[in-house]
Amino acid sequence: MTNLEKYCNIYRKVFELDNNSDVTTLSFQGIPLWDSIGHMNLIAALEEAFDVQFEIDDIIDLSSFEKGKEILTKFGVDFN
Amino acid sequence: MIFGKKPRMMAKFKKHYDRHKNNNFIGGGQKEFVPWGFTLNYDNKCNFKCQHCFTKSSLGDFGKSTLSLEDVKSLADQADELGCFEVDIQGGEPLMNKDLFNILEAVDTSRFYTYLTSNGWFMTEEMAKKLAEAGVDRVLISIDSFTPEEHDKFRGKKGAYERAMQAMKYIKDAGMRAFFSVTIGNYNAQSKELEDFTKFAAANKYGLIFNCASPSGAWKGHYDMMMSEADTKKVEELRANNPEIIRDLWNILDNNDLIVGCPAVNFFYVNPYGDVLPCVFMHTSMGNIKEKPLKDILMHGFEFEQLNKLSPKCLTGENIDFAKKYLNQETSVMQPMMIDEFFKA
Numbered sequence: 304m305t306n307l308e309k310y311c312n313i314y315r316k317v318f319e320l321d322n323n324s325d326v327t328t329l330s331f332q333g334i335p336l337w338d339s340i341g342h343m344n345l346i347a348a349l350e351e352a353f354d355v356q357f358e359i360d361d362i363i364d365l366s367s368f369e370k371g372k373e374i375l376t377k378f379g380v381d382f383n
Numbered sequence: 384m385i386f387g388k389k390p391r392m393m394a395k396f397k398k399h400y401d402r403h404k405n406n407n408f409i410g411g412g413q414k415e416f417v418p419w420g421f422t423l424n425y426d427n428k429c430n431f432k433c434q435h436c437f438t439k440s441s442l443g444d445f446g447k448s449t450l451s452l453e454d455v456k457s458l459a460d461q462a463d464e465l466g467c468f469e470v471d472i473q474g475g476e477p478l479m480n481k482d483l484f485n486i487l488e489a490v491d492t493s494r495f496y497t498y499l500t501s502n503g504w505f506m507t508e509e510m511a512k513k514l515a516e517a518g519v520d521r522v523l524i525s526i527d528s529f530t531p532e533e534h535d536k537f538r539g540k541k542g543a544y545e546r547a548m549q550a551m552k553y554i555k556d557a558g559m560r561a562f563f564s565v566t567i568g569n570y571n572a573q574s575k576e577l578e579d580f581t582k583f584a585a586a587n588k589y590g591l592i593f594n595c596a597s598p599s600g601a602w603k604g605h606y607d608m609m610m611s612e613a614d615t616k617k618v619e620e621l622r623a624n625n626p627e628i629i630r631d632l633w634n635i636l637d638n639n640d641l642i643v644g645c646p647a648v649n650f651f652y653v654n655p656y657g658d659v660l661p662c663v664f665m666h667t668s669m670g671n672i673k674e675k676p677l678k679d680i681l682m683h684g685f686e687f688e689q690l691n692k693l694s695p696k697c698l699t700g701e702n703i704d705f706a707k708k709y710l711n712q713e714t715s716v717m718q719p720m721m722i723d724e725f726f727k728a
Binding site for chain 2: 340356
């Protein structure tokens, strides 16, 4: 499984979406489950899956699927 | 309008979460003094007469709040400093409270994951929108049965079920998280009705919070309502199939099957007079916020071995020895016995 697949699947699991759903356009509060607690669920799942430790600024900045990729790239996660 | 990510709240939440994670979520077998949230009962007035009311508002135990908005602000400021990131505004029925929006302002919802526990009777589309604009993240609507007649009978109000369901829709449409608050006990934990209800909630993207039936308040002495080990096991099974079910002693983010244990003291309760109780069902005062700093009050409560040891069970709803020993005393939410006396029992 590539990092991108892993990343997509985290969104599907945390936000209880179908296995084949498009997650690339997701953003904070764009769906009911992505509220502030849902956001912390996402952060915890990403930290565990990619073995990273986010700073609070990263947590605030992570406002969309795409932004999350940018932040994880900063931590050395390769999405290519 | 503060409806958004709430950076300060998230920073406190992250710190709390990391602390649990580093302790493998169970504090290494030790319960820690880590206040993370509180319930505020500013006014105990209610329009329902629920059979199991732990505050006894159903029996007319209304009293009158002596807390000022300055007291509420001071409480919230102190709780914030201690790391609390959640606040639950309850009653009575909070939507009956004409000071509700002033209270939300005094609390400063930008600092807390803020929710209300309501029976839903007074929820309208307009009210839901106003609550969302005031920074409320989640509203819990209490429900006791999936059968409308049963729910209405239990709540002592005809039409309660219909209004509760309508309220859930308004809450969701306003962009807040809509949760059912369900009391679970020996009478329903293993029922097909509860199982069906969890499926209904999941299908409609509603969350579920389970509270253990506890023999306190109007249900004092009703030990037969308490959860058995088989009931607890069944609830754990429901949890495995529905991640939207929450219990306060489970892992805070509920992304695995671990528990953090009974949160008494760490998730405390403040009554309309300013008395601070260890939890909603343990009606004993650790001190009053108008007399002492909140930190001193909570630390005093944490001195008692009944409260500072890790308990994987809800002390008031799943530990019958605890319940029989301590909950059968002459005490209530509105007139709580002082803690030194309470634990002498």
